[in-house]
Amino acid sequence: MNPRASVLMLAYGAEPYLGEAVAAVLASRDVELELLLVDNGCTSDAVERLPADARVRVLRPGTNLGFTGGVDLAAREAVGDVLVLVNSDAVVDATCVAVLCLEVEDERIGVAGATVLLADQPGVVNSAGNPLHVLGLSWAGWMGRPVDEVPARRTVASASGATLAVRRSLWNELGGFPEPYFAYLEDLELSWRCHQRGLDVVVLREATSSHYYEFSRSPLKMYLVERNRLLVLATCHEARTLAVLAPVLIAFELAITVVAVAQGWGGQKVRGWGWVLRHLRWLRERRALVQAGRTVPDRDLAALLTDRFEPAQTPLPRSAAPLEGLLRAYWRLARRLLR
Numbered sequence: 001m002n003p004r005a006s007v008l009m010l011a012y013g014a015e016p017y018l019g020e021a022v023a024a025v026l027a028s029r030d031v032e033l034e035l036l037l038v039d040n041g042c043t044s045d046a047v048e049r050l051p052a053d054a055r056v057r058v059l060r061p062g063t064n065l066g067f068t069g070g071v072d073l074a075a076r077e078a079v080g081d082v083l084v085l086v087n088s089d090a091v092v093d094a095t096c097v098a099v100l101c102l103e104v105e106d107e108r109i110g111v112a113g114a115t116v117l118l119a120d121q122p123g124v125v126n127s128a129g130n131p132l133h134v135l136g137l138s139w140a141g142w143m144g145r146p147v148d149e150v151p152a153r154r155t156v157a158s159a160s161g162a163t164l165a166v167r168r169s170l171w172n173e174l175g176g177f178p179e180p181y182f183a184y185l186e187d188l189e190l191s192w193r194c195h196q197r198g199l200d201v202v203v204l205r206e207a208t209s210s211h212y213y214e215f216s217r218s219p220l221k222m223y224l225v226e227r228n229r230l231l232v233l234a235t236c237h238e239a240r241t242l243a244v245l246a247p248v249l250i251a252f253e254l255a256i257t258v259v260a261v262a263q264g265w266g267g268q269k270v271r272g273w274g275w276v277l278r279h280l281r282w283l284r285e286r287r288a289l290v291q292a293g294r295t296v297p298d299r300d301l302a303a304l305l306t307d308r309f310e311p312a313q314t315p316l317p318r319s320a321a322p323l324e325g326l327l328r329a330y331w332r333l334a335r336r337l338l339r
Contacts, residue, residue, distance in 0.1 A: 003101035005033045006080030006168070009088050010070040015046040017089040017212050022050055024091040030098040033084075036074040040064045066182035067161070075168070075176055083171050085187075087162040089212040091119065099207040100165035110194025111166050113159025113203040115150050116140075119210040123147050126211045129156025129203040130188060131306045134245060134331050135252045136229040138188050139310060140213075150205045157304045159201055161187030163209040170194075174293075178231075178286060180279070184221065185228040192236050195301055196294035222265045226256065227272030234276075235287040241298040244334045248327060299338040307331040 007025050011018055025035050035056045039047050041064040050056060061073060075083055082101045086092055096114055103112035116126040128142035128150045138158060142150065164187065174193055177186045191201045233242070233249065242249075260269040276283065307328045 002030055002032050003082060003098060003105070004080045005031050005082045005084050005097055005101050005165070006074075006078030007033055007035045007084045007086055007097065008038075008071050008074040008078065009035060009086050010038045010040050010067060010074075011042040011047050011088055012040040012064060013042065014044045015042050015088055016044075017091070018042075018046040019049060020091055021086065021088050022056070024094075025086060025097065026051070026053055026055060027094055028092065028097040029094050031101055032080075033097060034078070034080060036077055038065070038070040038074050040066075040070045066179070068177035068181045068183065068186050069179045071186075072176045072179055075171055078168060081168055082165050083168050084165045085161055085163065086209065087211065089119075090116065090162045090209045091211075092163060092209040093207070096163065096207040096209055097165075099204060100163075103202065103204060103207075104165050104167050104170075107167075108200055109202060110170060110197070110199030111159045111164055111191050111201045112207070113156070113165075113201070114163035114207040114209045115147060115203055115205050116160050116162045116209050116211045116213075117147060119212045122210075125150060126213045127160040127162065128205075129154060129201075130158040130160055131310070132157040132188060132192065132304065133309070134305050134307050134327070134334075135249065136233040137309075138185060138229075141310070143310065147205065147208070150203075152205050154203055155304075156191075156201055156203050157195075157306075158188040158191035159203055162211050163207075166190070170199075175289075180282065181228050181231065182224060184224045185232055189228075189232055189236065192232070192301075193290060193293065195304060196236070196290075196296050198296050220268070222260070223268035223272055226260075226269055227275055230272065230276055231283070231286075234283055235290045238291070238298045241338060244337045248330055299335075302335050302338055305331075 037058050039058060039060045082104055084097050100112045103109055115128050118124045118126045125142045125145045125147055127140040130138050130141045132138050194201050257269055260266045
């Protein structure tokens, strides 16, 4: 029997690739599926031009719920056994959805992610799983490397939300995405909570999607990425871990603020602090919820963290190399203190 999947997709802005992304999902083989498309504020006629297919349902909340709110809305309407997130600018391979669904039938797996390729560079990786740095940073892992170098199956800190699958029962147990994140790092947060419950997060080379990827350093993106980095650190790590990492986290917070001012988004960095201070009650409640659901201590997850930056995604000036070396030395010591 073919797996039953609910594919969740959002539409926002002009959506030049939406038709291609939807057509690829509907052409998926070896799977029974429905596609729930949330119109988060599409500004073109891309949604109206979608094919009349009984498997497609369009949800119109009337406002932009963000990535987190939009996916949560679609998940509440889903009927499939597996939820598959596919970006509106990602074109899945014909067997991608089925392969991901079969992988998460194993209850030892929390999230299964596709190997996401660059649509304009066939055979080149956009993300083969995203790392989590000890400073809370995350980026598109293996970016720019040939897909042939990707292992057939690998455990990762986080799967990319561009194309991933999770059992609907597990999604409901975890409570889905935290809607206040709005966008960015919600896939990391979901993946990390799976690790905390002893579930594996994997990326499969056999499951691929092609992503029309465009990196942006808009002030809004940098605000959300930096704010959500703080939310992940504050809610997902144990108190002992935060205490051990406090010196480097404080030093990095000062450094990234200087960078933000120099690059013109210092106001957004300050805005992120303001959000955190205004929502301390939510933060405490969220932390209590996340910590109560875990069964695996941070000392057993430390190997999933990285103390290195990937040059393709996080280029550092040559003058920063000694500082990176000091950070790695500090992390080696800190890991001992977590035991």
